[in-house]
Amino acid sequence: MKTTITVNGQARALDVDPRTTLLDALREHLRLTGSKKGCDHGQCGACTVLVNGVRINSCLSLAVMHDGDQVTTIEGVGTVEKLSPLQQAFLTEDAFQCGYCTPGQICSALGMLQEVADNWPSQETADLTGKIRLTDDELRERMSGNICRCSAYPQIVAAIRSVAGDAA
């Protein structure tokens, strides 16, 4: 099926099997292999990308569902020559080891920070009607959809914190 998806700002015309997931379209068709396949079932978060600015698991979505959508992958966040502030923070804080979950963590964190800015609640939010304070517990809960088996969790919190500021 013919589908056009704007990926990292570029319109990409695809002709995909309806079965092709957004993740496999990115990895196998567009050769954007930064988004990772850790479980293929929405249970790890390694495939997290931003669709129209919102973080989702790209493994649990079909490419054909995204005709006309704006997708941002890790390749659109920054480059080796010009790391984004969050990428630099992950490097500085050693917020990864094997690196396989890292693109998903970074994309997830970008989406998460927008959700906080939009005052979306989490299960750590005690006052549902007030302004969200991004405490460490809020940050941890909101990043729990991204498993890191190397368990760089404290370092990931530190990296995101260094970009997000103190309990924004």
Added chain:
Amino acid sequence: MSSVIDWENTPNPVKENRAGNIGKAVDRYEGPLKVTGTAPYAYEVEPPSPPAYGVLVSAPIAKGRITAVDIAAAQASPGVQLVWTYQNAPAQGPRPERYDFFTPSPRPALESDEVYYFGQQVAVVVADTLENAQAGAALVNLTFEDDAKAVTFHDHFAEAVQPPGESDVEIGDFEAAFAAAPVTVDDVWRTPLQNHCQMEPCATTAWWDGDQLTVHTSVQMVRVAQNSLAETLMMPHKSVRLLTRYVGGGFGGKGSFYEDLVLAALAARELGRPVKIALSRQQMMHGTVHRPATDLHVRLGATPDGKLTAMSLMTVTHCDRRGNFTEHASNFARNLYAAPNRLTGHRLIRLDLPVASAMRAPGEASGTLSLEVAMDELAEKLGMDPVELRILNEPPTDPETGKPFSIRQLVRCMREGAQLFGWDRRNPIPGRVRDGRWLVGLGMAAAIRGNFLLPAKASFTVDADGVITVKQGMTDIGTGTYTVLAQIAAETLGVPLADVRVEIGDSELPPAPGSGGQFGAATAGSAALDAGMNLRAAIAEIAVADPASPLFGGPSEDITFQDGVIAIANRSERLSDLIRRNRPEGLTAEGEVRPAADAGLWSSHTYGAHYVEVGVDTVTGEVRTRRMLGVFAAGRILNYKTARSQLTGGMIWGVGSALTEGNAVDPHYGSLINQDLASYLVPVQADIGELDAIMLDEVDDKANPMGIKGVGELGISGAGAAVANAIYNACGVRVRDYPITPDKLLAALMAKGL
């Protein structure tokens, strides 16, 4: 043969650390690639032409055989190019009777109609697209005959035997001393089967160029995998090039390799095009190795003032029917505490389960979950502080062999940890501290893990730009290998870190054993240091013999290497200038390390202490880790940033072991109940509160030429026990059947009337 004495007495640039590269919290060498998603893992490597996609088919029974094969529908499925079962798979080298980690041998795939465990790979389908391969795989129609099977560990204790070639270790008369002890602990702890759950599933991309095979795969050990693959394919070793440059987690589970590697290579040969195969997450659970369950019987006897008189840890564990692996969960107890009468050993049961093998800190990870809790129980019985009990039983020399310790700072780890954590605020009476719906408790445990050194080689090349390239058939599975090799090279040759390149993960490079057993940094790094020293000598020789060099005629042993400049006193030139004049094509030196002949004269380990605060919701039985601190002594630290990450990662694994991780075997089907990451629960971000690891200053000059030791496995040792002890301190209940899930804790609370 090298000697510990030489290591201790010979200065080297790593020990001297003049430029300060050693120990520095340097960012990961390959980090920019990983944070931008541009480090290609095995399935992502671009082959020379578009690949076909393979998908494996797994057995739905635990034991039996394939009685009928119908692949017609799969073959006819759109895009399918190849379907293999045991009936039509290519001939491969014969399987040896038993495997071991370090010995290459054929590992044939789809070798027969026999099924030895649930999830064994029994077919492969290769198609033009991944979607077509997956659809084709679902159409492979195999008929199985189900045999009677033995899969439940606790029902087969009568079949437990001594592991081959082993015997129990008894010092003194344990039974008599235990019977006579005025204060005792006698309990059994159970640990479940666990899965590695590396984030990157095992995967291979393979292609051929004539008779030459290139495979990119995800393994921890390059040389043994490459040799084994060649032997499986019945090819000369030199015709196979195996690369594994980025590995998305290993933890022991990629110490071996799986059908993705063999079948991608064979299918690529058959089809004349590149083929890539990855295991699914579900296939990772059964189709790769796991940590086996253990049953840990601890008996401690002590005097009323707390001196251990008797200590025993006996482990019962299991491996697969054709297996060769024992979870040596009792071994660490041989080195930890003083007690004149001691008994340790293992019993092994062979079951019709998937393959058991090493998982992060094999032995210690399971075993400490018993003894380090038993020590907490003993301390309570004695009315002693758990830290003081451990310190009282600190052995002056190795408690079993009497050998001197190379260095042992366990007491300092415990003391400093206690102070930094605020251990004095712990109420020794359980159940007294409440915070809202949580009862709060503190717990601690000791950590110990062995220190190992294996033979390895490395090469260093300096080019005409003064850039040093380290080459080694080593892996970086997230451990920091790239980074510490770069630091060693920079320090050894006196060049800026930016002028070092590291090439690893390639079978064409000088062989190193790979990553495992926390021997990686010491082994690979020591070989690298030797290569660096040899390159220094080669450079010096050229410099003093080159009339165009300011160093000409000088004493070569006086040459210093600093900031890319070589100098004798005030005569100097840039290293790049010397190389450009004399070796424009570059200058290479090789190096190696071997275990010291006299290394066995010392008892050498890494140590640590964990402190943890948990909350227990006594209404629901839920436990949350609130804060945790580990203090560790593991020799010289090459990189405080990557070493800390290794340690904190291990600690979090310990939290998982204590609270959430475990797989159960369905008794009827012989399969693991948790087949994915939604049901096998590794810790997530919200499970981990404030957590840190601190490393003591230490040099273990007897460990290797650099005085370093490993940290990759130390962090998990004892961590789960500290959590269990904190739970007890919070609510007064002990659960000895891990993981301590709400159902078990609630039952124990209710049994106590809580």
Added chain:
Amino acid sequence: MRPFTYERATDAASAVKAAAETPNAKFLAGGTNLLDLMKLEIEHPAHLIDVGRLPMAAIEETPEGGLRIGAMATNSHVAADARVRAHYPVLTQAIVAGGSGQLRNKATTGGNLLQRTRCAYFYDTTKPCNKRAPGSGCGALEGLNRNSAIFGASHACIATHPSDMAVALTALGATVETLSPSGRARAFPIIELHRLPGETPDVETHLIAGELITAVVLPPPPDGGQVYRKVRDRASYAGGLASVAVVGANLALGAVAHKPWRAVDAEAALKAGASPAEAISRELEAASENGRNGFKIDVVSRLVPAAIAEARAQGRGA
């Protein structure tokens, strides 16, 4: 996945028509559960009708003073809605207790209600399962069934419904609105959406073929405190072992039955003046154990009074 055809629906009427006219067609909304199941060969529709972009994502006030939540509103948007947070906090709490941020951003209100059990034997196609393969038996009955139902199970199936959101909606007494292929719209209490397993656990709802959930309607904000509590093995990103939604005098339980479980006996007991502990023990008289799930009875008996106490404290403005 088996091959299928795909169409994107442009309006609800044509979507239900296509669903009725195309053999083995299914609606696709967020896809977070359906695609998961299709990859595992548990679901194999021949045709997918993507309803994800139908204009049914709005959350609007009803003339009665309640809220109509469009079926395509994502879980995240519902949880974040200011009116939901202010007047139906139990719904926000329940939604954010489920899945992960990424999943909630994709999952829809309608899809959440129709998600299928996470029973390990349902998820493993090598095992018998009357829900997945009617007549094949139930692997969980004598298996590792720690997370199975204590209410309303049958010998054919002991699976539980996994939704958190639906538990809150059940306690709130929400109404489900649907559109049938015939063009008929209907509305019914959420308690009438899901079925108990009986002899046909493969039939999970009372929806007819091709019927599309179009909205969920909340009644005017109820009196009394609201609390959602979920017990699980991991602090986040894990299914529940048991959960409870308290809305004033209404109680619903999660992860204990084939459907969100309205605890009517406990509610009646509370009304009659029983203590929360007595009330829930009245409810639990109908509970049954299946091997390894007996602890859920204990969890519920302890969790519910705690949650009621919390809700009552709110009600008093504490």
